[in-house]
Amino acid sequence: MNGPTDSRLRGWLATPVARALLALALMLVIGCVFNADGAFFRWSVHRDMLRQVSVFGILACGMTVVILTAGIDLSVSSVLALSAVGFAWLTLPMGWPAVWAIPAVLVIGTALGSVSGMLVARMRIQPFIVTLAMMVFARGLAKVVSGGQKITNYVTGADGVAHLVPMPRIFGLIDSRVVGGNVSIVTLVFLACVLATWIILARLRLGRHIYAVGGNEEAARLSGVPVARTLIVAYALSGLMAAVAGICQAAQEMQGDPETGMGYELDAIAMVVIGGTSLMGGKGSVTTTLIGVLTIGYLQKILSLNAAPEATRLMLTGAIIICAVLFQRGRDR
Amino acid sequence: MSPEPLVSLRGIRKSFGPVEILHAVDFDVLPGEVHVLAGENGAGKSTLVNILSGVYADFTGELVLGGRSRRFSVPAQAVDAGVATIHQELSLIPSMTVADNLFLGREVVGRWGRVAFAFQEAEARRILDDAGLDVSPRRLVAELPVSVQQMLEIVRALAWDARILVLDEPTSALAEREVDALFARLGSLRDRGRGIVYITHRMEEIYRLADRITVLRDGVRVATAPAQELSPDELVTLMVGREVTRLRRKDSAAEGARQAGAAGRAPALEVRALTVAHPLPELARAGRVVVNDVSFTLAAGEVVGLAGLQGSGASDVLHAVFGALGKRAWGEMRLFGAPYAPSNPGEALRAGVALLTADRKGLGLAPWLSVTHSVSLSSLDRFSRTLGWLRRRQERDAVAELTRGFHLSAPSLDAPVRALSGGNQQKAYLARCLMVEPRVLLLDEPTRGIDVGAKADVYALVRDWTARGISIVLITSEMEELFLLSDRILVLHRGRISAELEGAVATKDAVLAAAMGVDSGEERDGFFAARDRDGGLR
Ligand SMILES: Nc1ncnc2c1ncn2[C@@H]1O[C@H](COP(=O)(O)OP(=O)(O)OP(=O)(O)O)[C@@H](O)[C@H]1O
Numbered sequence: 112m113n114g115p116t117d118s119r120l121r122g123w124l125a126t127p128v129a130r131a132l133l134a135l136a137l138m139l140v141i142g143c144v145f146n147a148d149g150a151f152f153r154w155s156v157h158r159d160m161l162r163q164v165s166v167f168g169i170l171a172c173g174m175t176v177v178i179l180t181a182g183i184d185l186s187v188s189s190v191l192a193l194s195a196v197g198f199a200w201l202t203l204p205m206g207w208p209a210v211w212a213i214p215a216v217l218v219i220g221t222a223l224g225s226v227s228g229m230l231v232a233r234m235r236i237q238p239f240i241v242t243l244a245m246m247v248f249a250r251g252l253a254k255v256v257s258g259g260q261k262i263t264n265y266v267t268g269a270d271g272v273a274h275l276v277p278m279p280r281i282f283g284l285i286d287s288r289v290v291g292g293n294v295s296i297v298t299l300v301f302l303a304c305v306l307a308t309w310i311i312l313a314r315l316r317l318g319r320h321i322y323a324v325g326g327n328e329e330a331a332r333l334s335g336v337p338v339a340r341t342l343i344v345a346y347a348l349s350g351l352m353a354a355v356a357g358i359c360q361a362a363q364e365m366q367g368d369p370e371t372g373m374g375y376e377l378d379a380i381a382m383v384v385i386g387g388t389s390l391m392g393g394k395g396s397v398t399t400t401l402i403g404v405l406t407i408g409y410l411q412k413i414l415s416l417n418a419a420p421e422a423t424r425l426m427l428t429g430a431i432i433i434c435a436v437l438f439q440r441g442r443d444r
Numbered sequence: 445m446s447p448e449p450l451v452s453l454r455g456i457r458k459s460f461g462p463v464e465i466l467h468a469v470d471f472d473v474l475p476g477e478v479h480v481l482a483g484e485n486g487a488g489k490s491t492l493v494n495i496l497s498g499v500y501a502d503f504t505g506e507l508v509l510g511g512r513s514r515r516f517s518v519p520a521q522a523v524d525a526g527v528a529t530i531h532q533e534l535s536l537i538p539s540m541t542v543a544d545n546l547f548l549g550r551e552v553v554g555r556w557g558r559v560a561f562a563f564q565e566a567e568a569r570r571i572l573d574d575a576g577l578d579v580s581p582r583r584l585v586a587e588l589p590v591s592v593q594q595m596l597e598i599v600r601a602l603a604w605d606a607r608i609l610v611l612d613e614p615t616s617a618l619a620e621r622e623v624d625a626l627f628a629r630l631g632s633l634r635d636r637g638r639g640i641v642y643i644t645h646r647m648e649e650i651y652r653l654a655d656r657i658t659v660l661r662d663g664v665r666v667a668t669a670p671a672q673e674l675s676p677d678e679l680v681t682l683m684v685g686r687e688v689t690r691l692r693r694k695d696s697a698a699e700g701a702r703q704a705g706a707a708g709r710a711p712a713l714e715v716r717a718l719t720v721a722h723p724l725p726e727l728a729r730a731g732r733v734v735v736n737d738v739s740f741t742l743a744a745g746e747v748v749g750l751a752g753l754q755g756s757g758a759s760d761v762l763h764a765v766f767g768a769l770g771k772r773a774w775g776e777m778r779l780f781g782a783p784y785a786p787s788n789p790g791e792a793l794r795a796g797v798a799l800l801t802a803d804r805k806g807l808g809l810a811p812w813l814s815v816t817h818s819v820s821l822s823s824l825d826r827f828s829r830t831l832g833w834l835r836r837r838q839e840r841d842a843v844a845e846l847t848r849g850f851h852l853s854a855p856s857l858d859a860p861v862r863a864l865s866g867g868n869q870q871k872a873y874l875a876r877c878l879m880v881e882p883r884v885l886l887l888d889e890p891t892r893g894i895d896v897g898a899k900a901d902v903y904a905l906v907r908d909w910t911a912r913g914i915s916i917v918l919i920t921s922e923m924e925e926l927f928l929l930s931d932r933i934l935v936l937h938r939g940r941i942s943a944e945l946e947g948a949v950a951t952k953d954a955v956l957a958a959a960m961g962v963d964s965g966e967e968r969d970g971f972f973a974a975r976d977r978d979g980g981l982r
């Protein structure tokens with residue numbers, strides 16, 4: 112009864128990518144039904160969704176790498192805030208040009224990630240605890256750098272008098288759109304992060320090491336995988352992505368806010384697991400994370416288009432995360 | 445007139461995804477019989493018994509137990525219905541104690557649902573004593589060597605007093621004496637009218653135990669017959685579908701090694717005064733060791749067998765030589781004359797030393813990694829360009845070629861290793877060790893769970909490698925294998941070398957006597973002759 116094409120199709124449908132795509136397709140169907148008087152059919156709605164989801168998506172890329180090692184990185188939201196504050200501080204009161212400020216912020220993010228990685232890999236402290244501590248620490252550091260205030264272009268000069276400085280061009284540039292206003296720069300940054308992560312995971316030796324360490328750390332060690340180095344690099348990558356996200360966040364908000372990004376780590380984790388990446392490590396991919404990012408992005412967009420109240424939105428998001436994960440797991444446990 | 449079967453499976457079909465694995469298989473178990481299920485790796489034996497024990501509920505066909513048609517959705521239901529199972533892969537929880545594992549799923553609870561830990565512990569001690577297993581109920585399972593874990597699984601399943609006992613390769617890591625003890629227990633269960641399903645790749649076990657034999661090939665039942673009506677050769681042909689040539693001992697390798705030694709060539713491996721501290725820090729501080737002042741040399745192309753009972757330290761020797769024990773091991777080593785002191789497995793691999801551990805699930809494979817990625821994991825440097833960019837085509841081809849040599853059968857080389865049958869997982873693990881093209885190969889139970897045909901392949905390959913100058917240190921619980929392959933046999937007793945025997949003249953009795961340290965008058969008895977040496981490979 113089952114022709115060969117039929118069975119091949121069934122085989123494909125059982126793959127995580129196919130399931131994640133089905134979930135996304137379902138979300139799009141829901142969007143078409145609750146289309147808010149045709150708003151859902153306008154490209155600008157999709158463009159805005161992509162822009163709004165980009166910062167989360169960048170965090171989710173780094174999170175995917177860490178979760179694949181059977182770890183977790185709770186500190187991404189705070190590293191994002193620190194990076195946003197750091198970027199604003201360097202470019203506004205300090206007046207650094209962007210070509211210096213951007214690398215400096217990226218280095219700081221990577222360094223904080225490496226510290227987490229070092230504590231996980233060498234001190235053998237659990238990732239949850241290490242990154243929880245790093246989350247608190249980086250948030251504190253952001254407040255120290257900013258003096259507890261939002262850093263804006265209203266700068267106190269040497270004479271003690273506050274005055275407006277012009278906003279550096281880089282802020283507007285990152286927040287702008289290209290291709291006739293159809294694609295945001297932050298979305299392109301997000302897609303570049305997805306591509307970079309994909310290359311690392313699917314094409315580089317490092318990626319194999321990440322999967323092996325997450326799948327069975329002891330077996331990886333006995334196979335000659337440099338386990339500690341792999342873990343440190345994974346957390347460093349997550350820190351780097353958080354710094355990238357922080358710069359985008361600062362540009363979009365036109366300021367460095369030490370309170371920004373609270374709770375973003377949870378959204379990032381949700382996007383990763385909806386895609387089917389296992390919190391147990393060793394199983395998953397960034398492709399499914401991309402699909403997970405879009406799924407949650409559309410969910411939020413549809414809810415806001417239909418003017419769902421905040422409370423409904425939160426409850427529905429929670430319920431849908433569980434449904435998506437159950438659907439993803441299917442029958443093979 | 446045959447008695448009513450305890451359980452019968454009729455027309456069982458089972459698929460994974462689009463692939464059908466079992467094709468209308470019939471199987472039944474009578475009271476008071478041992479029914480052996482035989483077949484090649486990947487034939488579907490484990491899948492069939494997993495249906496019986498409630499692991500898989502999505503099959504077609506009928507399972508009749510106690511006169512009515514059943515379909516278990518979780519293993520606990522099968523247990524309640526009187527089916528106890530020892531699975532092929534160890535299913536103990538490593539982070540829990542021995543006692544907790546023994547009572548897992550049927551905890552003794554007092555008021556308010558409180559678990560009666562003290563009672564369980566006392567009861568566990570009694571059960572372990574009955575089995576002659578010298579392990580403290582408080583020990584963590586993670587700290588125990590594989591063979592002790594395997595015996596715990598057996599003890600746990602026997603303690604349920606089930607009507608049907610299913611054993612899926614229970615002896616793959618057990619030594620002869622432990623097997624004897626297990627068989628005595630199974631014999632008495634059979635006499636009490638229990639039904640036993642037994643899966644093994646060891647021919648002598650089949651003929652010692654079986655009342656009836658069912659042979660599966662590629663998911664099809666090709667025969668069911670009383671054991672005495674099926675000769676070993678017929679059985680092998682039924683399983684494999686081809687003739688398997690049996691290998692004879694050959695002593696040319698030892699001869700060649702001696703000549704090389706005489707010609708003044710450096711031995712492949714020299715180990716001097718190797719000592720390994722106890723894995724538990726408090727015992728290590730008190731000066732306890734698991735390997736004590738072991739010295740030996742290994743010539744190029746030579747196979748040295750390491751024999752010893754549980755806790756003799758043989759596995760620790762291999763792990764130490766591989767640099768996997770870090771600061772716990774000390775002593776002096778030379779590799780082809782050059783000083784050799786690996787501080788981690790990566791260094792050992794780069795120096796040309798590879799280790800296959802006895803615990804493929806815990807220490808060998810990552811379940812979700814694909815077959816290709818699992819096999820190439822230790823050799824990725826060879827397939828990397830700058831920045832670690834992988835040459836994937838080359839990698840695939842190399843893996844495909846190597847695994848063909850083992851007759852590895854997998855849904856595809858991109859399937860996760862967890863979708864492979866146990867024996868095929870072992871082949872993938874072996875292939876990884878070979879892919880690094882080692883000069884010294886450390887093998888701990890290399891043929892664990894692989895079928896007769898593949899075993900012959902492995903033996904032939906061992907011949908082939910040694911002829912090319914690769915040296916091997918071998919641990920195996922199968923005496924036959926030990927004698928067949930080893931040029932020399934070193935017997936360990938409590939971490940010390942108690943005898944060195946020439947492979948050609950060694951006898952089972954000599955090895956056993958030395959392994960038990962009979963000289964020092966320490967013969968012990970007990971059901972399972974395992975000794976808990978308060979530690980494992982960690
Ligand atoms: N979870 C799974 N997903 C896909 N295929 C599977 C899965 N489990 C088993 N298989 C396939 O089913 C077939 C039968 O496997 P099974 O484990 O029953 O073999 P077996 O007879 O027990 O072999 P062995 O002697 O090696 O243990 C194999 O080809 C295997 O690849």
Ligand SMILES: [Mg+2]
Pocket residue numbers: 489490491532612865866867
């Ligand atoms: Mg099996």
